[in-house]
Amino acid sequence: MFPSPDLSGFRSRAAIDALVHELSLLVDRPMRFMEVCGTHTMAVARYGLRSLFPPRFELVSGPGCPVCVTAQSHVDAMIRLARIPGVTIATFGDMVRVPGSSGSLAHAMAEGARVEIVYSPTDALHLAREVSPDPVVFLAVGFETTAPAVAATILEAERTGVENLLVHPAHKLMPPALDCIMSGGAAVNGLLCPGHVSAVIGAKAYAPLAEGQGLPCVIGGFEPADILLALTLLARQVREGRSEVENAYPRAVSWEGNKRAREVMEAVFRPEDTEWRGLGVISGSGLTLREGFRDRDARTRFGVHPVPVADPPGCVCGEVLKGVKTPTDCPLFASRCTPQSPVGPCMVSGEGACAAHYLTDGPCHA
Amino acid sequence: MRDDVILLDHGSGGLASAELISQIFLTRYGNPVLAELEDSAILDRPAGRIAFTTDGYVVDPIFFPGGDIGSLAVHGTVNDLAMRGAVPLSLSVSFIFEEGLPVRTIEQIASSIAQATARARVSISAGDTKVVPRGKADKVFITTSGLGVVPDGVELSTKRARPGDRILVSGTIGDHGATILTQRSGLTFSGGLASDTAPLHDLVRSILEGATGAVRAFRDPTRGGVATVLCEIASRSGLEIEVDEASIPIRPEVASACEILGLDPLYLANEGKCIAVVSPDMAKDVEGLMHARPEGQEAAVIGEVRDGRPGRVILRTAAGGLRVLRPLSGMPLPRIC
Numbered sequence: 001m002f003p004s005p006d007l008s009g010f011r012s013r014a015a016i017d018a019l020v021h022e023l024s025l026l027v028d029r030p031m032r033f034m035e036v037c038g039t040h041t042m043a044v045a046r047y048g049l050r051s052l053f054p055p056r057f058e059l060v061s062g063p064g065c066p067v068c069v070t071a072q073s074h075v076d077a078m079i080r081l082a083r084i085p086g087v088t089i090a091t092f093g094d095m096v097r098v099p100g101s102s103g104s105l106a107h108a109m110a111e112g113a114r115v116e117i118v119y120s121p122t123d124a125l126h127l128a129r130e131v132s133p134d135p136v137v138f139l140a141v142g143f144e145t146t147a148p149a150v151a152a153t154i155l156e157a158e159r160t161g162v163e164n165l166l167v168h169p170a171h172k173l174m175p176p177a178l179d180c181i182m183s184g185g186a187a188v189n190g191l192l193c194p195g196h197v198s199a200v201i202g203a204k205a206y207a208p209l210a211e212g213q214g215l216p217c218v219i220g221g222f223e224p225a226d227i228l229l230a231l232t233l234l235a236r237q238v239r240e241g242r243s244e245v246e247n248a249y250p251r252a253v254s255w256e257g258n259k260r261a262r263e264v265m266e267a268v269f270r271p272e273d274t275e276w277r278g279l280g281v282i283s284g285s286g287l288t289l290r291e292g293f294r295d296r297d298a299r300t301r302f303g304v305h306p307v308p309v310a311d312p313p314g315c316v317c318g319e320v321l322k323g324v325k326t327p328t329d330c331p332l333f334a335s336r337c338t339p340q341s342p343v344g345p346c347m348v349s350g351e352g353a354c355a356a357h358y359l360t361d362g363p364c365h366a
Numbered sequence: 367m368r369d370d371v372i373l374l375d376h377g378s379g380g381l382a383s384a385e386l387i388s389q390i391f392l393t394r395y396g397n398p399v400l401a402e403l404e405d406s407a408i409l410d411r412p413a414g415r416i417a418f419t420t421d422g423y424v425v426d427p428i429f430f431p432g433g434d435i436g437s438l439a440v441h442g443t444v445n446d447l448a449m450r451g452a453v454p455l456s457l458s459v460s461f462i463f464e465e466g467l468p469v470r471t472i473e474q475i476a477s478s479i480a481q482a483t484a485r486a487r488v489s490i491s492a493g494d495t496k497v498v499p500r501g502k503a504d505k506v507f508i509t510t511s512g513l514g515v516v517p518d519g520v521e522l523s524t525k526r527a528r529p530g531d532r533i534l535v536s537g538t539i540g541d542h543g544a545t546i547l548t549q550r551s552g553l554t555f556s557g558g559l560a561s562d563t564a565p566l567h568d569l570v571r572s573i574l575e576g577a578t579g580a581v582r583a584f585r586d587p588t589r590g591g592v593a594t595v596l597c598e599i600a601s602r603s604g605l606e607i608e609v610d611e612a613s614i615p616i617r618p619e620v621a622s623a624c625e626i627l628g629l630d631p632l633y634l635a636n637e638g639k640c641i642a643v644v645s646p647d648m649a650k651d652v653e654g655l656m657h658a659r660p661e662g663q664e665a666a667v668i669g670e671v672r673d674g675r676p677g678r679v680i681l682r683t684a685a686g687g688l689r690v691l692r693p694l695s696g697m698p699l700p701r702i703c
């Protein structure tokens with residue numbers, strides 16, 4: 001059996017009840033915070049935490065779902081790649097149902113495209129080594145959490161001479177995006193910072209936001225008590241007029257982060273300007289392959305480059321990702337857009353704000 | 367058998383088919399009705415109303431901890447009959463084999479079917495085998511249909527749920543789904559996980575006989591899991607259901623696998639569990655009757671039916687929060703970060 005840490009303390013009703021009570025005492029004015037991690041979005045929904053928040057307290061979702069922030073132009077490029085004869089796409093499951101400008105990877109699959117759902121980049125390497133002699137293109141979406149594993153896999157492919165493993169680089173870096181959203185005048189009073197991403201980039205990555213832009217930043221884990229603890233720390237900062245980086249997830253996150261993971265990532269990737277859904281192109285916010293790995297870039301190999309394109313008409317995913325709108329502000333929410341027939345990516349992934357909202361907060365049968 | 371892999375010829379209806387049927391199937395689960403090998407089976411007409419159901423089985427992998435596609439195909443259809451209160455009588459079993467499948471594999475599946483039918487005390491009265499070219503099917507697909515008899519006075523339907531009724535589950539949830547998904551993901555932490563595939567008709571009968579009139583409906587939460595079945599009960603009865611997460615039995619191995627794969631056990635398939643809607647005054651009795659049987663030892667009362675928004679299912683989470691449960695939609699996908 002794999003080791004399973006004892007997290008029961010972070011789920012105990014006594015701890016949770018005490019934190020909920022403390023939060024209710026701290027919230028003495030309207031407070032609006034943003035979570036920027038899809039795993040937080042899912043955990044809040046899954047544990048029904050919203051129903052425990054005091055009045056005048058709001059938690060909105062930011063650009064924390066890797067599938068949701070992937071621009072329409074990138075989704076289209078991935079689908080075009082899938083339609084090239086002989087190419088096998090290896091992807092995390094969530095990407096498959098994201099609607100592109102015409103059809104999705106699921107549609108391409110039904111028309112004969114080879115799309116394999118994988119659970120990790122190593123699965124893609126396995127496909128390239130053991131199963132397919134043809135090019136296997138891994139759709140590299142995700143943040144600083146996924147990028148080191150992808151980089152390590154590419155290094156392993158180099159070491160073992162597996163030449164048919166390619167990637168479509170679509171990784172995103174969290175700090176530039178947060179900086180971009182917040183510099184436009186923050187719509188929120190503080191950030192619940194992502195536990196997993198922070199484990200790599202370190203708590204120090206939020207210092208510019210806290211000190212430069214006066215935004216309280218608290219890193220939180222993913223158990224109900226972790227999240228509630230982080231939220232009480234945010235509320236306390238607001239009350240006391242402080243804006244600091246606080247780490248409420250010290251069992252996984254340090255001030256410096258994981259230097260080794262960053263080194264692996266930096267050995268393979270370098271920052272590039274990239275487009276985010278709803279946020280446009282943000283300078284230095286994406287990762288592209290370094291010179292030595294260029295022949296593994298599926299975009300150049302097949303000449304498939306993202307072409308700018310409008311988001312699906314009516315979909316306000318972009319505004320949702322900025323925390324300006326909530327899913328229920330979208331006219332399509334739960335009417336034309338449902339998890340069965342999603343219009344935008346936020347309704348596809350369980351980490352997406354719209355799907356999380358639909359699946360856990362709305363009426364049982366819309 | 368002369369061949370050690372299945373050939374297209376074995377599905378031709380000719381001599382090779384006859385050899386396959388007589389040497390593999392009739393030897394394992396033959397009976398006088400099946401052995402006649404006529405175009406259809408003739409059964410004596412039993413007293414009572416007839417229940418009739420059919421289901422296809424395409425599970426991948428075909429062998430998994432706790433069972434295989436053969437036992438699953440028997441239990442699944444037996445349970446569909448049992449959920450309406452029927453006593454299972456007889457099944458048909460129809461195979462589609464992929465060319466090249468080892469005959470040894472077919473023998474294992476046939477033996478497993480024979481064991482499962484013996485345990486469930488049902489006969490197989492009709493069957494079919496087809497072979498498709500390599501790559502046109504994945505190893506083996508099975509379809510089973512089942513006939514059962516519903517005793518007089520047994521009227522089970524989700525429409526009969528009433529405000530105040532209790533919701534019971536007959537044991538731990540998510541075991542089958544978690545087992546299959548971890549096997550399929552190639553993850554190596556499957557230790558301790560096993561499918562719960564099992565027949566439920568004896569459990570059902572002991573409840574129907576031991577607590578007459580107590581149960582409004584049984585449902586087996588297979589694909590879509592407990593959450594989807596609760597939504598169906600709420601919507602068919604036009605009532606609201608509240609369930610308490612802390613009272614839902616779950617094995618620690620299943621809970622851990624769900625955390626790692628990013629899955630919600632409420633949406634995972636079960637193959638040997640049932641949900642019962644029970645009148646409130648009899649809930650404890652029914653729980654006791656479940657506990658008295660091996661397949662119901664971990665049974666628990668998990669929720670209540672009430673007036674409210676018709677069709678809505680609310681979960682009181684272990685954290686004390688409230689959330690709505692929706693029917694499963696889309697594939698149960700792993701989280702990606």
Ligand code: SF4
Pocket residue numbers: 314315316317320327330331332333334337338342343344345346347354
């Ligand atoms: S509800 Fe659908 S259309 Fe509206 S913002 Fe969300 S994903 Fe886009």
